[in-house]
Amino acid sequence: MARVEYEDVWKQFAAQGAPAVRGLSLDIADGELLVLLGPSGCGKTTALRMLAGLEEPDRGDIRIAGTSVVGREPKDRDVALVFQSYALYPHLSARENIRYPLKLRKMSRAEQDKRVDHVADMLGIAHLLPRRPAQLSGGEQQRVALARAIVREPRVFLMDEPLSNLDAKLRVHTRTELKTLQRQLETTMVFVTHDQAEAMSLANRIAILSAGELQQIGTPDDVYDHPANLFVAEFIGSPPMNLLEVTRDGDTLVAADGWRLPAPLTRDHSARELTVGLRPEAIAIGTAGQAAEVVAVEPLGSEVIVDVRVGEKALKVRAAPAVRPQPGSTVHLAVEPGAIRLFDRSSGSAFH
Amino acid sequence: MTVAGAGAIGPRSIGLGRTFKRNRLYFAGLTPAALLLALFFVGPALWALGSSFTNRALVGIDAANPRFVGLDNYTRLFGDPDFARVIVNSIVFVVGSAIIGQFILGLGLALLIDHAQHRGFRAANFVYAAVLLAWVDPTLIAGFLWVAMFDFYYGSLNVALGLFGLGPVNWFGQAPMLAVIIANVWRGTAFTMLIFLGALRTVPGDVYEAARVDGANAWRRFWDHTLPMLRPIVALTLLSITMSTFGTFIVIQVLTNGGPSFQTEVIALYAYHEAFQAHEVGYGSTIAVAMLALNLSFAVFYLRWSRARA
């Protein structure tokens, strides 16, 4: 159990033009579950591997429990890593896989067995212990990999997309379990994923990376409700935030087709080019307000996503399951002023 | 050819006639290869089997009109002290050059080169090429090169030993078996090396990374993971080099021709000498049949193991 800090960490690979990680600083509290989220190639896996000691940073410092670990061998960092591929030892049984890190720590045989059995019970894989990885399903392999990490009782758990090779149903089930488990163990966990739903459901805080740079760090609610910039706004949420280019007219903002939106009054952003962000649920379909043409209706069971067009601009609106406008018909859109987010169009950053 | 014969896909087991009709173009395509294989692989095996029951000779009346002699040749084979000697020689040669020499050296080189490549040592590629060069040259050249290397008066090997105050060794007189083994190890090591280098490259990198995070140092990673993951192919590799070494002919013929006084006479040479020097084709064929039978049993094992792996 430990606090983990990244301080201005840079990493550049010889064969790549741009740095994989640029100036990353993070402060992860003891017992926190932090998710590193971002698209492919954003540097999140590299950041994790530097914490594990499988890569070394070019610049900056990484500390675990206040002590720098830069230059230390992975085995001396007391961290456990679960790989996307699970990286189980193919020639060893599940039991021997889980036992392996204990064996290297010169623990007594009895203690090894006790711990392995305990973890196997905890994860419900006791019956799988005699089998080899090749005889296990993907989900079972994932559990064995998890057990191998847990059995060590490390200071930090590192998870490199451990759920992405599972089928959708098992993935959702396992992430709930994982979260419960992490609460029980109270061990700091850094979890890498590209799946925003996974990130939202697991994290205490989410750190969003793009092109090697930290875009925003905050609770799932924070990053959803107050995206720090246009990248986060578009990356988080499904369907993503609607973005409208607007001009200012006094206290109102004018979007395509003369759609007038109430501007949040207290802020000064007079001379800039602005973009408005509207979550699909921030728009209500009603009888009054801006006219829009219905393009398509996607019923999703618990809700309906209505695709509408205001002028040339396509928007997605989240509505109650009963709302079923005819495609081609005209509806009216109302916007809740408190839900309007404003961004500087040139820099992309949000106004708070 | 027309598209009419194209309906190759459909329910099976309709009967032999239908199967043949549907696949007749494919049968036609297989015919030339099948004829060649029948003529020059199956044919010789049958011919050897047939001749082994006769007193067929290379020249003279028994060459033109071989006589059926039943199992005489086989009775002779099992009572032949020379043949017993040949079997012992063959075993010594196979164990020395394949199982000890090529296998250990090849495995060692594979591990060394793989390790050096990960370290980024350029010399590894040079060594790899040097080992390969000895393997791709024709057997006959390999034999010739070692004739010169082992030369008593001027051979490079004795000159090199002289530098250390040793020798000279009369290789073909005092240690003929060692000499042919060294030459064959030189020539054949690359095969084992290539097999294990290939296997080392298929070991997934993240397994090593997992071991590093789990706390294993380089030594432990080697003992706990590298070696065990190579183990499944050890048996197959050993069998494979045993088979190819068992049939060695040219290297030994060129270096010692089986001598001196039968010390390096292996089974392939014995068959050849009986048929072409003693002119007893019938007996030579019997030895060839014995050789084919031994090899067949190796091969059946080999195929069963490789099937079990796949």
Added chain:
Amino acid sequence: MTAAARSMVRTNAPRRPRAHPLEWLLIHLAFVAVSAFFLAPFLWLFGAAFDENATAYIHWPSAPTFNNFIRIFTEHDFGIALGNSVFVSVATMLLVVVTVSFAGYSLSRIELRRKDWITYAVLLLQTMPLSATMVPIYGLARQLGLRNSYLGLILIHATIELPFLVWLMKGFFDSVPRQLEEASWLDGRTKLRALIEIVLPLARPGLGIAAGLSFLSAWAEVLMVIILVDQQSMKTVPLAFYEAMRNQGGYTEVQYGVIAAMAILYLIPVMAVFIGARRLMVRGLMSSTRGL
């Protein structure tokens, strides 16, 4: 990150970057010893080929000369052997490429219940040692009148690597999706044209291995030549080399220089093919399990 992006990151970064100087030294000492063992015979060969008075000892001639190469043509009829070898090897290669294309494709596409048995039988043949077939092939060839004939040399050399190459080509054809040729049948092509125009180009690496390996094995192979040829006019390079070597010794001094020159000419095509297509050839030779 996708698996592809991940593995790229891995290969970019060396697994174990730092090496202790002592480790460097030990590894390189081992390398020197290994290279000396494997290269010394070749160093000798190149020195001797250009030395009129070559001995068995490695040294570079004080007056390098081409006389050895001239003598093998003037005194040993090497020209005839060279011509015969080129003809036999090229003819063998062409025969093999055509034969294995048809056979491999047919074996890949044929619908038989026990198809894998054919494959195993074919592989079983490949493990037959040539040296065990010397006696029977001699007898067979004599009865069929195939000794001292180009036809005999070509047919027998074509057969040596045939089992392996049929199996190899079957593998390449298995990886060509059937839909491609089925589409071209529907376009109105015959099966033969579909094979030549659509399927063969996709199996090119296999054809390359088949061509290279069959050429090399016909060029280098000596056991069959020894038993099939005893006429001077039918001699090929390996036989000329073999005889030159066997006729030496005894009471005369071994003419290492001349034989070394022959060895160089014997070796050149082999090296050329390997340098031209190293990966392909090593892969082929390795899985054929039968060296040259």
